[in-house]
Amino acid sequence: MNTLPRVLVVDDDPVIGQSFDRVLSGKGYAVITASNGEEALRKLKDENYDVVFTDIKMPGMSGLEVAERIKASQPWLPVVIVTGYGTDANEKRAGEAGVSAFLRKPLTPDMIEDSAHKALLEKGAAATEPAAKATTPETEHGLNGIALFAKNVALFIASPIIGFVYVVALPFVGLGMLAWIGTKALFKL
Known part of the structure; x- marks a missing residue:
């Protein structure tokens, strides 16, 4: 039984979550939203996701913190940073955390779809690496x-x-x- 790839969108602006849902749900993705970092981390504990998109600037925990915590606990899970506050320092910190991509707003539907597709390919490649190293x-x-x-x-x-x-x-x-x-x-x- 094939299930839809699950995308978690973390953003305090509900319009962003709706935009991701509108673009990706028609392309075979299940889009789930979280309005802040704490909610996202709770959802990640309870359910499996295939890719996480997170905004940087949110009340409470920043998206960079969310990305660092996700990569610390689930290094195989692709995280994409989406922001309107893209500074070189933020991009460097995101790269050090191991994020898959750093997207600057405004986003186009193609940017959303392409980044989701690339993140899933990255996750698939990461999943096959341990299998290749596994002992028979x-x-x-x-x-x-x-x-x-x-x-x-x-x-x-x-x-x-x-x-x-x-x-x-x-x-x-x-x-x-x-x-x-x-x-x-x-x-x-």
Whole structure:
């Protein structure tokens, strides 16, 4: 079952959340909004998201703080900074936090869609890295190349024999089950 990619938009201006929803929901995204950093962090604890867009200037916690906290707890989660207050210092701090992109307002629908798409590609690439480094059950149990080859050859030779046993035994098992069910039904009468 495929679920829609979940986008969390953190901005104290509800119009921004509505803009993201209008642009992305028609493109196959589920857009969820949070009006401040604290609410966003609560939502991130309770649910999984595929990308987070956060404004910098908000009451309480700034978007840069939100990004730093997210990257500290979920480094694989792409965070995109969206701001009308884009200074070089803010951009540098965002880069040090590991954000995926730094978008300056005003945003166009193409900017929103492209940044969401790029962030999802980034998340997909980050998700495949640990899988590539993961150990297989064979290496986990200490099987080297020769032992693994021998195991595979043995399975290759055994599989037709196992298949033949199933083909021969299956009718007998089926008939036995039919007889058992029939006997039970007969004695219930």
